[in-house]
Amino acid sequence: MADSHQTGSAAPLAERLRARGLRLTTQRQRVLAAVAALDHATPEAIGARLREEAGPGGAAPDASTVYRNLELLERLGLVWHTHLGKGAPVYHAAEHPHLHVVCQGCGEIASADPALLDTAAERLATDLGFQLDVGHVALSGTCRTCRDRAGDEKP
Amino acid sequence: MADSHQTGSAAPLAERLRARGLRLTTQRQRVLAAVAALDHATPEAIGARLREEAGPGGAAPDASTVYRNLELLERLGLVWHTHLGKGAPVYHAAEHPHLHVVCQGCGEIASADPALLDTAAERLATDLGFQLDVGHVALSGTCRTCRDRAGDEKP
DNA sequence: CTCGTTGCAAAGGATTTGCACAAGT
DNA sequence: ACTTGTGCAAATCCTTTGCAACGAG
Numbered sequence: 001m002a003d004s005h006q007t008g009s010a011a012p013l014a015e016r017l018r019a020r021g022l023r024l025t026t027q028r029q030r031v032l033a034a035v036a037a038l039d040h041a042t043p044e045a046i047g048a049r050l051r052e053e054a055g056p057g058g059a060a061p062d063a064s065t066v067y068r069n070l071e072l073l074e075r076l077g078l079v080w081h082t083h084l085g086k087g088a089p090v091y092h093a094a095e096h097p098h099l100h101v102v103c104q105g106c107g108e109i110a111s112a113d114p115a116l117l118d119t120a121a122e123r124l125a126t127d128l129g130f131q132l133d134v135g136h137v138a139l140s141g142t143c144r145t146c147r148d149r150a151g152d153e154k155p
Numbered sequence: 156m157a158d159s160h161q162t163g164s165a166a167p168l169a170e171r172l173r174a175r176g177l178r179l180t181t182q183r184q185r186v187l188a189a190v191a192a193l194d195h196a197t198p199e200a201i202g203a204r205l206r207e208e209a210g211p212g213g214a215a216p217d218a219s220t221v222y223r224n225l226e227l228l229e230r231l232g233l234v235w236h237t238h239l240g241k242g243a244p245v246y247h248a249a250e251h252p253h254l255h256v257v258c259q260g261c262g263e264i265a266s267a268d269p270a271l272l273d274t275a276a277e278r279l280a281t282d283l284g285f286q287l288d289v290g291h292v293a294l295s296g297t298c299r300t301c302r303d304r305a306g307d308e309k310p
Numbered sequence: 311c312t313c314g315t316t317g318c319a320a321a322g323g324a325t326t327t328g329c330a331c332a333a334g335t
Numbered sequence: 336a337c338t339t340g341t342g343c344a345a346a347t348c349c350t351t352t353g354c355a356a357c358g359a360g
Contacts, residue, residue, distance in 0.1 A: 068316085
C-alpha cells in the first residue's frame with residue numbers, strides 16, 4: 001500500500017494497460033525491458049538489442065512495433081524521450097528523472113541532477129508562466145576530454 | 156573600431172569567406188539574410204522564404220544549397236542552430252546569444268536570458284568539467300496558455 | 311470469439327551526396 | 336583560367352501507415 005498514488009512509477013505495465021483496455025504483450029514487455037536496460041537508447045538501438053536478445057531464430061519485434069510501443073509506453077508514463085540534437089531521440093525509463101548533458105564532440109551522454117535547473121525553472125515560471133519540463137531537457141556542450149582535445153584545432 | 160575582436164559578430168560574411176579562400180555568392184548572402192530575417196526558422200522554412208523572395212521567375216537556391224550554406228555559415232560563426240525537439244533544427248543569427256524555450260503544446264518558441272543558466276553552467280563545469288554551450292540549449296515545457304488549456308484532458 | 315497488436319512492405323519527409331555545369335576571383 | 340559553388344537527381348536515414356494475419360482476454 002503505497003501504490004494508490006497518481007504517478008506511481010512502479011505500476012507494472014500490466015496494470016496501466018488494463019486500465020485502458022489495452023493488452024499485455026510480449027513485445028511490449030520486451031521493449032520496456034530494453035529501454036530500462038539500455039538507458040539513453042535510440043529506437044534503432046532498442047530494436048537492435050531486441051534482435052540480439054532474440055537470438056538467430058528468435059522473433060524480435062519489427063521496427064514499426066518498437067516505435068508504436070515506445071509511443072505507447074510514453075503515454076503510459078513509463079518511459080521518456082529526449083532529443084539530444086540531430087538524429088534519433090533517446091529513451092529512458094521514467095523512474096528517476098534526470099537531466100541529459102550531451103557532448104557535441106564525442107556524443108557522450110551524461111546525466112545530471114535535475115535540481116541543477118531549479119533556479120532557472122523558478123524564474124521561467126515567474127517571468128513567463130512557463131512550466132519547465134526537466135525530464136525532457138537536454139543540455140549541450142563539451143566534455144572535459146573533448147575540450148582538451150580541441151587544442152589542436154587551428155593549424 | 157570595435158571590430159578587431161575575435162568573435163566579431165559584425166564581420167560581413169565577405170571577410171570571413173575571404174579569410175578562408177571561399178567565395179561570396181548570391182546564395183550565401185540570401186541564406187544568411189533569410190536566417191536573420193526569420194529567426195528560429197527551419198532549413199525548409201528558409202528555403203520557402205527564399206522561394207517567395209525570388210518570385211515566380213526568380214531563381215531560389217536549391218534545398219541542398221541551403222543546407223550546405225547553413226552549415227558553412229555556422230562554421231563561420233554567423234549563425235547557430237538548435238534542436239527544439241523532433242524534426243528540423245532551427246537557425247538564428249549568431250549575434251545575440253539566447254536560450255530557447257519551447258512549448259510542447261503549441262510549439263511556440265520563446266527566448267530567454269542566457270544568464271538563467273549561469274548557476275547550472277558553473278556547477279556543470281565544477282562537477283563534471285563540462286562546458287555548457289548556452290547558445291545551443293533548448294528548454295522544453297509548457298507555456299501558460301497551453302497549461303490552462305490542459306484542464307480538459309480527462310473525460 | 312472479438313478487438314487490440316504485430317509484421318511486412320510501401321509511403322514519406324528531411325538531409326546528404328555525386329557529378330557536370332555555372333560562377334566568383 | 337582555376338577552383339569553388341550550385342542545381343539536379345539519386346541515395347539515405349528515420350519514422351509512419353495500410354492491411355491482413357495473429358494472439359490476448
